[in-house]
Structures are given as structure tokens and as C-alpha cells.
Amino acid sequence: MNPKPAGKKWSALSELFTVSAKLGLTSFGGPVAHLGYFHEEYVVRRRWLGERDYADLVALCQFLPGPSSSQVGIGVGLLRAGLLGGVTAWLGFTLPSVVALVVFAYLIQGWGIAEAGWVHGLKLVAVAIVAQAVWGMSQKLAAGPSRGAIALGTAAAALLWQTAFSQALLIALAGMIGVVLYKNRSEAPVAAPPVTVSPSIAIACLALFALLLAGLPLAVQWGAPEGIRLFDSFYRSGSLVFGGGHVVLPLLEREVVPAGWVTKEQFLAGYGAAQAVPGPLFTFAAYLGAVAGGLTGALIATAAIFLPAFLLVVGALPFWSAWRGNPRIQGALIGVNAAVVGILLAALYQPIWVGAVSRPVDVALVLLMYGMLTLWKLPPWVVVLVGAAGGALAG
Template identity: 65%
Template sequence: MQTDEQGWENNQKRRAGVLFEVLLVSTKLGFTSFGGPVAHLGYFHNEYVRRRKWMDEGSYADLVALCQFLPGPASSQVGIGIGVVRAGLLGGIVAWLGFTLPSVIALVAFAFLLQGYDIGYAGWIHGLKIVAVAIVAHAVLGMGQKLTPDRDRVTIAVIGAAVTLSWQTAYSQVLTIAAAGLVGVWLYRKNAAVGTANLHISISRSFGMVCLGLFFGLLVALPLLRGTAEAGALAIFDSFYRSGSLVFGGGHVVLPLLEREVVPTGWVSQADFLAGYGATQAVPGPLFTFAGYLGAMTGGVSGAMIATFAIFLPAFLLVIGALPFWNSLRKNPKIQGALIGINAAVVGILLAALYDPLWTTAILEPMDFALAVILFIMLVFWKLPPWVVVVAGAAGGMLLGVF
């Protein structure tokens, strides 16, 4: 007969085995998931739902809907949620580690390469800046078609772009998003909520409230603490936590948020910022790992660790905090209306970023524009993987430097 101690040991071994399995599978996805958030969700569905059956189709669809509703990196949040369902909170942590670390390590190595060899103005670096123009133009096109399909939402997007370009402060984007949410509540207040099945959640509402309280508490407290003591680590944590908290509509929206945090402060030059963003397109995994590169440029290995943790922490707190309340929130027409307005505004914010800093910094000659168009066509019409476009852009930049 099995004793209580033996039963406890066997249970611990089973838990450790499940955690190790989650880590292995997520790490494999971290090395192979190229193509951006939409592609990541496809990889997740194939691996977690079809092959391993860790989650049924309906639950996966509900989890994706929640993570697209929340600010933050949607694909990373879906991975965290699947890890939580499979192996509890530790499962969410190891699922995130496996999916994120491969690209973080690659981008930190790239940051040290730039610092060590002073190649920030090489031709292939200029090519990476042009790649960033093509990538973001593609993102604006795709998000615009999906999130601004009518006159009202196009108007919100254009106003958001105009405000962002004409009022370039750390608060302009936050206020633009908040105002768009209020406009969305008013414009779409009569929209009927879409009928959906409930998602089974094992997390308690009280624990969810703690996570949400911590999310908002840090968002308010960090800038105040930073103002009293301008410590390097605290400043990095505050900047990247705030950026990770305010990304709606897609990972590319983090670009203008991070640019406002690290370039005007002098932490990272405009050239190095855009070169790193271009390099981020060539690695698998989430776009938020760009923070690892910026952190390394700012504060070495410790800076990379702080920046990566800080930018992903809101994703953890929000997905864990919102899961117990999702079945009620998703059926509220006011919540849906606010999200419609916010998504339209972030299209405008990203459109503004396409012009400044991307276009104004990368497109300096007619041939730069020609290369950007070629790269855009490769993405949109040839439908080539982003890493292929990155390699082509770097090679094109080298050729432009020769001629």
C-alpha cells in the first residue's frame, strides 16, 4: 500500500515531469516560431491543441480572444495561459521562458556585437533600418484593414496619428488611447455583445484581483519612485514596464512607446534603435524581446534581464488577473466599444511611428525608397518569411553603400 509520503513524492515527480515537458515544448517553439504573432498562434494551435491536446478548440479560441482583448504581447500571453492551464503558475512561467529566451539571447548577442565593433553606420545596418520601414508599413496595412474598416474608426486613427506626431511626449500616446476608448464607448454603446461560450477558469477571482491590483499599482508607483531616486535599474524597469502595459492591437505598437523611452533619454541612439528593431524581425519568438536588445545596449546583461522582465511582467499580471473575469467582461458592450476605439487609435499611433522615426531616419535617398518598396512587395505579395526579408534588406543596404 502506498504511504502518504510516497504519494506526495510521486505527485511531486509528476508535477516536475509536466513542468519539464512544458519547458521542452515551449523552447522548441521559441527556436522555430518565425513570422510574428499571427503565425505564433498558428504554431501554438498545431502543437498544443492538435498534437498534444492540452486544450480543446473552444478553450483555445476563448484564450486567444482574451489575449487579443488585453494590452500586451498576445502570442506570449496565450503561451503563458496554456502553461497555466497545463501546470499552474509555474507552468506559465516556464512556458514563457522557453518561448522567449532563444530570441532574447540572440538579440543580446547582437547588441554586444554592435557595441564591440562600432558598426552602427555600416551599410547593412542602414539596410536593417529600411527593413523596419517595410515591416511596419505591412503591419499598418494589415491592422488598418482589420481594425479601421469604416469612416469612424479611420477618423479616430488619423486623429491619433496627428496628435502623436504633433505632441511628442511620454503622455501623448497614453492620453490618445484613453480618449479613443471613451469615444469608442460612446460610438458603439448600442452594439450587441457577441454570444460566446464560457471559458473554464481554475484561478480564483481573489487572486485575479491581487494581480490586477499589482498591475495598476506598479503603473502608478514606479514613475513616482523613479522621480524620487533616478536609479539606473529603477529607471529601466519603469520605462519598460510602462511600455509593456500600454501596447494594444499588436506587438509592433511597442516600437513608438519604446522609442520615446530610450532615444530622447540618450540610452540608445536612433541608429542603434532602428538597427535592433530590424534585427528583431530576423529572430523567432515574440517581438517584445526587442527589450532585451535595448536593455543590453543600456546596461549590459543586467540591463537586458531587467528590461525583458519588466516589459513582460504586465502580460503576466493581466492575463492571470483577467482570466477569472473574462466570461463577464467579454459580453459587456461598453467594454467592447472601448476596445474598438482603442484599436483604431493604435493604428494611428503606429502610422505616426512609420513616419517618425522610421521614414525620416531610414529613407534618405531615392534608392532607399526603392529598396523599401521591394522589401514591402516581398512581404505582402511574395509572402516571404520576415527573416528572408531581413537578410535581403541587409544585403540591399550593403549594395547601396557601394553605389
């Protein structure tokens, strides 16, 4: 599939924004569910991509760090209408939840969250949601003795060694272990998605990704203003996340809570609220940015956390076939994915469990909501409502 001709590009962009905004308003359930909605809309209903093209695009986005469902949406936009199409698709899918969470940030500051029982219930929702994510991811990414050992070792190290760079180093170490242990595993070669960007643009995007990742911390050390500091924290968090939106939680917590931008109570309450809105979980950054710096902070945080996803998708499309066929890269990814489970397991204890559960009634509510998610398969927004109501009643 090739991009639309220049004369039809604006109509294509308008249609792309409308369709992606509809998905942003209705896509509940997390990244796996989002991919199902995308398949129904983009492949089955509108036939913008073929089955194989869509499968290859999903594989590419799972290979990259960042929010996989948002990256797939960006990729669809790139294939449909070029670079501007990627931005348009991202904006449509992201904007509804950004607006909802920014409004929530203003309301929760005005109400005063310290005494609110329903807000405590939202923190308990976060415990149940992340517990479900840990269990589900462990079944796929940390099955077997060696991958399980990587996950447990990473969890222990993440709890005992808590620094700004510890998680990135643990992920890198797990990747090196994966190269050694799994380098002989390989998958059947696959075709790349249709390339819509030139190699030179792709290389420029990858270079900009690396330049910002290395240069922003240096700028902060040299006394950069508050806006640059905020951009750096969210950009690094968006650059180092493998495994989906829940894994960004510990990275963000270590960036915004020690810096004094957000209290632990505000952080956990916002994370619980983020489960109730459709769209990508990375829009949690909009809430945090709004608490830290108002509307300007929300815009900075949102742009910063999603920018790596855009740069990586654009940069990787022309080279995907060669990368995916490399057995060393495949082995590294197996190790990295197992480490991701360990990092999320550590986050389940600290800060989530420690910050939310202190009474028997809290444990009972968490068990109830966990059962609603895993046994009765209720949607997350229902669980959020139950958690808020339970917290208010127990308050």
C-alpha cells in the same frame, strides 16, 4: 482542463518548457503566425486544450494590452501547470530570441554601427515591416468612416503632440469615443477558459499591475536608481500596448532614445534585426536593455516589459466572461484598436521613415522589401537578409 496533480507537476513543467522552447526556436512570422503554431502544437498535436478553450483564450489575450501571442503561451502554461507553468511556458518561448538579440547587441556595439551599410539596410527593413503592419491592421481595425477617422486623428495628434504620456492619453480618449459610438454593438456570449487561479490571486495580480504602473513613475521622480528607471520605462511600455508587437515601437523609442540609453541608429538597427529571429517581438527589449546596461540591463528590460502580460492574464482569467459580454467594453475596444493603427502610422513616419530613408536607393529598397512581404508573401527573415545585403551594396 485542470492543472496536473502535484506529483506530476515537475514532469509537466519539463515537458512544457521543452515544447515552448521548440516553438520559441521555430515560430517566425509575428503574433498571428505564432497563434497558428500554438494551435498546431497545443490543440491539434498534444490536445492540451480543446478548440473552444483555445479560441476563448486567444480572445481574452487580444482583449488585454500586451503581446498577445506571448500571453496565449502564458495562458496555456497556466492551464497546464498553474502559475509556475505560466512562467515556464513564457521562459521557453522567449529565451531563444532574447539570447539572439543580446548577442547581437554586443556584436553591434563592438563593430561600430555608424559606418555599416548592412545596418542601414536593417533600418530600411523596419520601414517595410511597419508599413506592412499598418496596412494589414488598418484593414481589420480601422475600416469604415468612423474608425478610420479615429485612426487618422490619432496619427495626427501623435505626430504633433509628442510627450511621455501622449500615446496613453490618446488611447484612453479613443476608448471613450468608442464607448459612445459603438456601445450598442455586442457579440454572442462565450464561455470563459477553464479557471485555474482563484479570484483572490487574480485580484492581487491586477492590484500589483496597477500599483507598479502608478508607483514606478513616482519612484523615478523621487530619485530612484538607474535600474528602477529602466524597469519603469519598459514596464510602462509593456502595459500600454494594444495591437501587437509593432505598436510597442513608438513607446520604446520615446523611452530609451531621449534618455540617452540608445541612439536612434542603434534603435532602428536592433528593430530590423528583431525581425530575423523567431519568437515574440517584445524581446526587442532585451536588445535595448543590453545596449543600455549590458547583461543586467537586458534582464531588467525583458522582465519589465513582459511582467504586465503575466499579471493581466492571471488577473483576467476568472472574470473573462463578464468582461467580454459588456457592450461598453466592446465599444471601448473598437475605439482603442482604431487608435492603435493611428499610433503605428505616426511611428511609420517618425522615427522610422525619417531615421532611415534619405536617398532614392533607400526608397527603392523599401519598395522591394514591401513587395516581398505583401505580394510574394516571403517570410520576414528572408526580407531581413535582403535588406542587410542591399544596404551593404548601396552603402
